[in-house]
Amino acid sequence: MSIESLLAWKAVAVGVWIALLLAAERLVPAATRPVEARGWPRLARNGGLWLLNAVLSPLAVVPLTLLASQHTLDWRPAAWQGWPALLLDLLVLDALIYWWHRANHVLPFLWRFHAVHHLDRFLDASSAVRFHFGEVLLSAAARAAVIMLLDIPLVSVLVFEALVLMASIFHHSNLRLPERLEKLLARIVVTPSIHWMHHHPCRSDTDSNYATILSLWDGLFGTRNAKRRRGDLPIGLEGETRDADFLGLLAKPFRKG
Template identity: 80%
Template sequence: MPIETLLAWKSIAVGLWIALFLIGERLLPAANRPVEARGLSRLARNAGLWLLNAGLSPLIVIPVSLWASQHTLGWRPDALRGGWALLADILLLDFVIYWWHRANHELPLLWRFHAVHHLDRFLDASSAVRFHFGEVLLSALARAAIIMLFDIPLASVLVFEALVLMASIFHHSNLRLPGKLETVLARIVVTPSIHWMHHHAVRRDTDSNYATILSLWDRLFGSRNPQLRRLDMEIGLEGEVRDGGFAELLARPFRKS
């Protein structure tokens, strides 16, 4: 399938998915949101960060990934192309993104950018696309190295990116799910009950539950938080009492600590 077609389908799928959750979580909210959480200023802030990154994607992110896919080590045999290879690529990339996410919490330089995502003091589908452009660019460079090292086709990368966005929208969302369904899903994929603990405004909880699609990585590598989320728990960063404005969030990683 041509790359342009994949990009178009990715945009349609992700757009419909986030619209579905934005509507669903307002009809069936898990936690009651105060006016501040539902206000246009917060949604505009999150949407602004998303639109900035959406603008950078065709200018920088996609060309970097395309260049990397054209300069791989070239070890991949024909037998590792096709449907099963796509599943293997997704599993590998999900494993890698677990460690990249963990590095964003453990390395001070990366944390300066990633903290912008965690400053959101309420969680819903819009939180899933709220990232500083610096984090997006650093992620693109790290992903390019993985693409080159493991000879991953660009098509696999684009499919994985669509799945990551859809998974993130799901596990950041404020959609109320039946308890039994979420328990079953949590054994396989990351659910809101898992990921909300990652956004708890207590640093030991923030530094846990790093997985993005498959929930097994945290269990395998000892970062699974055994605590269950409370719908009234404080969201955000420990010691931070407010979110920033749009310009303030953009400038934050470049300010002295």
């Protein structure tokens, strides 16, 4: 299968998944939307950031990823192929994205960009695609370095990116799951009840639950938050009382303070 076909299948899979979650969370919501999260302004902000990154992707992100895949250290043994290799690649990449996410909270320069994601005052499936273009470019550069150093095949990267997007859409969603099902899923993957605590304004909660796909990394590295989502859980950033408008979100990382 060509790279173009893989990218097309990835776009279709992610598009269908976010449409399903956006519909499902409105039919079976876990939390009532506050007044400021109703209507089109918030969706327009989140959608605008997504659209900007969608334009940026073929111009910078995809070419950088392709370039990295063509200039790897080429140390992978010939026998390291097939499904076992793909599964191991996905496991390694998921562990590394945990540390990248954690670095975005620890390093002030990275946090300036990542904070735009956390300024959202409510969580739903649209929050999963709300990222500053600067963070997307920095993430692409970090991913390119990993691809080259670890000799990760492009197919593994594209499969992982699709899984990351689908996992992010799921655990940001306002979907109410049966309690027993959510507890069962949380043993394996990151669920809304886990990730919503990561968006609680209390900084000790914000700086926890960094995992993206598999939920085991926070327990393994000591950052698991035992609290679970409540219907009235506040969302946002400590010290911030409102979200910014679209231009304000774009400018925020470059402002002092």
